Amino acid sequence: MAEFGTMPTAATLACLGAAGLSWYRGHPDSFDQHAAPALRSFRRRWLRYVAGRWRNLMIDCEFSRENRRTGHVEVPRLVRVRSASPSIDTLYVKPLRGQSLKKFTDATEELAMALKADGLGIVKVKPQLIAITVVRGNPFSELIAPASIPEDSADVDLSAIFMGEDEYGNDWFEPLKGGHLLGVGATGSGKRSLLWNPLLAMGPAIRDGLVLPEMCDLKGGMEAGDAQPLFHRYAAEPADALELIEGYRDDMKATQAHLSAAGMREITVSRETPFRPLFIDELAMMTALADSSTTRQAVRLLAEVMTQGRAAGFAVCAYLQEPTKDVLPIRDLFTGRICLRTTAANHPDMVLGEDMRLRGALADEIPADAEHAGIGFRVDQRSRRPIRVRAGCVSDGDIAELVRSCTPTAVDDSNVVRFRPDDDADDSEEFDAA
Known part of the structure; x- marks a missing residue:
């Protein structure tokens, strides 16, 4: 902002906002596919999981450790947040040295309570990186009506x-x-x-x-x-x-x-x-x-x-x-x-x-x-x-x-193509599904 000035920066942000709104209004399907997950991930990372919240959560759930040399309290690092849908977040976390996947899975209930989650899944992605999948709420508060029978x-x-x-x-x-x-x-x-x-x-x-x-x-x-x-x-x-x-x-x-x-x-x-x-x-x-x-x-x-x-x-x-x-x-x-x-x-x-x-x-x-x-x-x-x-x-x-x-009634299906024993058709080769 200091380099480009207040007005150019504000104008650029306004144009981006207008473009995003037009995209959302004009092509909601492609917006939901490409832009919405990135925007949700950015918003939730900074409003829900950082600014001290993640650190306090790790301390409260006993995942913190004091560094012997510096005296600083260390916690597992939140590497990134991905929000695939409005009710599902995936948190990629780098544990502290010496912490195992089992330590996190053993504390699933505590983490779920702290994250206010209805469901929680914890898996190892690669060495020194785990993923915590957080599911919140039931987006289906009512039963869904079945398919209607078309008129024709x-x-x-x-x-x-x-x-x-x-x-x-x-x-x-x-x-x-x-x-x-x-x-x-x-x-x-x-x-x-x-x-x-x-x-x-x-x-x-x-x-x-x-x-x-x-x-x-x-x-x-x-x-x-x-x-x-x-x-x-x-x-x-x-x-x-x-x-x-x-x-x-x-x-x-x-x-x-x-x-x-x-x-x-x-x-x-x-x-x-x-x-x-x-x-x-x-x-x-x-x-x-x-x-x-x-x-x-x-x-x-x-x-x-x-x-x-x-x-x-x-x-x-x-x-x-x-x-x-x-x-x-x-x-x-x-x-x-x-x-x-x-x-x-x-x-x-x-x-x-x-x-x-x-x-x-x-x-x-x-x-x-x-x-x-x-x-x-x-x-x-x-x-x-x-x-x-x-x-x-x-x-x-x-x-x-x-x-x-x-229910089909009085439908003439005599012309339906179907197999007859005298048809001169060879069987195909067996498919070995085993």
Whole structure:
């Protein structure tokens, strides 16, 4: 300021402020992606964690030490602050010499109280650097309304299926056509909403034969037993589900042959070539808990569909509790992943990707109560940051209304491309998922 003068400095700051406001007003999505995290990090570092606050906190939590030579009280140094979202901060801290990660993890409860945090995660980033992830508050004070059933199939957008809201208050959409969706969460975490919201959002297209959903309800039919008429094919036991999945794979091969013969690179959704989502509730029953022959075949068939089904309009939507490789060897084939409350600290990284828990996806810290059902994390594909989301709460009444108003009736599906035993199509090579 002394070098450039008061007026030029003030004018420059005013121009920067005006530019930032224009950016925020004109392109809020890109502002939230690029500028907002940096501004939040800067503001919180200087208003929340420095100016003596960090030093006093470390002293109060007994992380300080007196230097024998100088008599100066030393504390771990706050290297930087990153704020991925409005409710999540990641503090990068350099411990004092001789302090270990265990010293910090043993004091998790004390640090959480001192930082006024609802959840706290502490991990080692590299030698002499740890990260403390701080989660404050619940941005979802009320239940989120489920996806509404559109009036007409023309209103269904398969590339943007309503799922709920994110922590910014924006509607949360997931693309269903062109990818595969994985939902992971412990018992009572709200996985049913991840299954039913897409079906609600596609209702008229199901009724009109443009979407043919199939269902493997591997909880003995407890989830979708009353909605069987909604599905093109339905199975409630592993043996029947394996037969369904094999037929599903065969239909994909027939659609591929049809596209090839017509010189098409991908389907145009129609009654002849409908969108074909396969929903599997409790996927572990097919990939780990059934007999070895069933699991081996199921994994091979699913892997074949997931690596080849995009252009043909075949998409797998699967839900389970345990995301380890032993249970889900085809985990990396899912293009969209949602992690609700989990029971282990390593599960968020398994579902969302490496270091996602470090960046704030503390799914294992979500309370196990009805107030937090449906809350979890997804990864923003542009910024690669975890975003807290809450799925729309789907009631039994919503499901009953979907079945009543959108069950296919008198739809002529004789022209649907599907596999026939006499089709002259070769099976593809086995996919060794082990």
